[in-house]
Amino acid sequence: MTANAPIRTESLTKRYGDELAVRDLSLTVERGEVFGFLGPNGAGKTTTMRMLTTLTRPSSGEAWVAGAPITDRDAVVDELGYLPEEPPIHDELTGREQLEYVAGLRDSPGTETDERIRELLARFDLADDADDRISTYSKGMKQKTALIQALLHDPAVLFLDEPTSGLDPRAARTVRNLITELREEGMTVFLSTHILPVVEELADRVGVLHDGRLVAEGSPESLTHRAESGEESTLEEVFLEVTSERPGEAAGADAERSEFVR
Structure with a gap:
């Protein structure tokens, strides 16, 4: 664990x-890591991301993004994309x-920004539609505009919540390549x-959240090799295992992390 890591949380809690x-x-x-954040609906993933991007205040605990505490909103926002x-x-x-x-909201207009806009519009095949109203865009075109x-x-830390949602296969591949x-x-x-093959392809490490708790963490390879069956498993099977309710464990009850956590 690195003290000045781009993303770090300690006992972060939201009630x-x-x-x-x-x-x-x-x-x-x-730094330079793709962290895949998984969990079923309602697990707390979006709440976590909103805390890390300063949109929601934590109830307790601490977190730092790009070296700044999330209580310093201006410093954090300057360094993140969401x-x-x-x-x-x-x-x-x-x-x-x-x-x-x-x-303009980021006080970064000018020739350099105009060039970056042109570059990214071309990269996402939006250059020909750049001067059409967004109301005429498909869902995928809107998603690409939001990603741009x-x-x-050029943030130091990028938070992506379902980045390939609504994209056709070609656009989704563009996002993965990017x-x-x-x-x-x-x-x-x-x-x-929720697209596990994307995580398997891209993520250096994976964290699985269930009922607000981090129940598994490690590289995709380490998680699939440490399945409770003792055999090779897919990430999907590991995900289903660590997010299932175990006998004698009441929903929402406090429990220790699974043996998958490193």
Whole structure:
């Protein structure tokens, strides 16, 4: 564990009334690492990402992103890019206007930003549609526009929540290739998705959240080799194993991490 890792949490917890959405989450993601964040619906993945991107305050615990505590919102936001599952884009704007608007919010307009917008529009096959209103875009085109705006300022840490949602196979491959290239350039990527083959292909390490707890953590290979059957397993089988309710374990009850956790 590195003290100045791009993402680090210690006992991070979020409570909504009597409900614990995230429970004592402690993890570290190193520079240039793709961390696959898995879990069933309602496990606490989105709440975790919202805390790490400063959109939701934790109830207790601490976290740091790009060396800054998440309580220092300005410092954290300057260094992160975030693609939420429902990205904030404005249908009344054109694609280019949306990206210029986001660049303006970050005080980064200018020739260099204009060039980066052109480069990313071309990379995602949106150059010909950049001056059409977003209201005319397909879901996949909107998703690509949202991903571009998350990358505009070349963040040190990128949070992606279902980044290939709504994309056709060619566009999804473009996104996967881009994630690989970003990792090679030293960017840290925190990737949440339900598409397990994407995680197996891209992730250096995987964390599985269940009922707000980190129940498994390790490389995809280590998790599949340490399945409770003692045999080679797929990541899907490991995921189903560690997120299933064990005999005698009440739903929501406190329990120690699974033997898969390293």
